[in-house]
């Protein structure tokens with residue numbers, strides 16, 4: 001077991017990548033705090049774990065709210081006695097996020113508050129407990145769109161993921177001597193609710209898929225395996241970098257027919 005006796009907080013654990021990571025991390029021996037705003041689905045994640053006699057609890061928190069982030073870290077300390085893995089994964093892709101001309105300020109602010117400030121607040125409150133627990137690994141979910149101007153514009157989302165990459169590097173440098181590693185996970189386009197809701201027509205899906213050399217959307221379970229690598233000692237000499245798991249999309253200039 002790769003995460004035996006580790007305590008993990010996973011935000012956005014009610015769906016997609018977060019849910020799959022919670023299940024996989026628990027299978028590998030971690031005690032998992034599943035964090036989300038969606039209580040019903042979060043409890044389903046926990047049930048899927050505890051049914052298999054593994055350990056997890058749900059903590060409702062909105063990562064864009066400071067007191068909620070304080071609460072989720074206090075919850076991990078009270079319930080499991082420490083923190084070794086912080087997976088700042090919660091994020092949104094707003095359906096009204098478009099180009100610079102069509103996107104409302106409110107959509108931009110909301111996206112930055114959840115996708116960027118949420119990572120900052122998770123680290124602000126998670127790092128002291130992680131230090132007190134002897135160090136650990138922080139994984140921040142970014143995206144391939146931090147590298148490519150998207151075929152379907154989403155200005156706020158793209159900017160937010162660029163910020164996650166930059167923030168991850170700085171966090172890594174500042175906390176390296178404290179035994180804390182910080183890396184970003186950058187998924188390619190995935191077949192999760194988040195993207196399927198945004199690419200809500202076959203034409204939009206096809207427009208995205210045409211750029212993926214592998215010719216398919218990725219799966220949340222494939223991202224969970226990559227996150228496990230970053231969370232575990234398998235990546236013990238990795239910090240301040242990015243794990244791109246994207247079906248080859250950022251390597252492609254033109255895709256083969």
Ligand code: NAD
Pocket residue numbers: 011012013014015016017018035036037038061062063064089090091092093114141142143144186187188189190191192193194195220
């Ligand atoms: P998802 O929509 O399936 O899951 C996201 C979860 O985050 C949901 O359970 C949602 O309730 C939760 N959430 C949203 N706002 C929250 C908040 N303020 N506080 C706490 N929880 C909140 O999406 P996913 O595809 O699993 O995405 C997870 C991460 O991966 C996101 O950061 C996303 O930007 C990123 N990502 C996704 C894709 C993709 O194609 N799906 C690609 C690259 C990056």
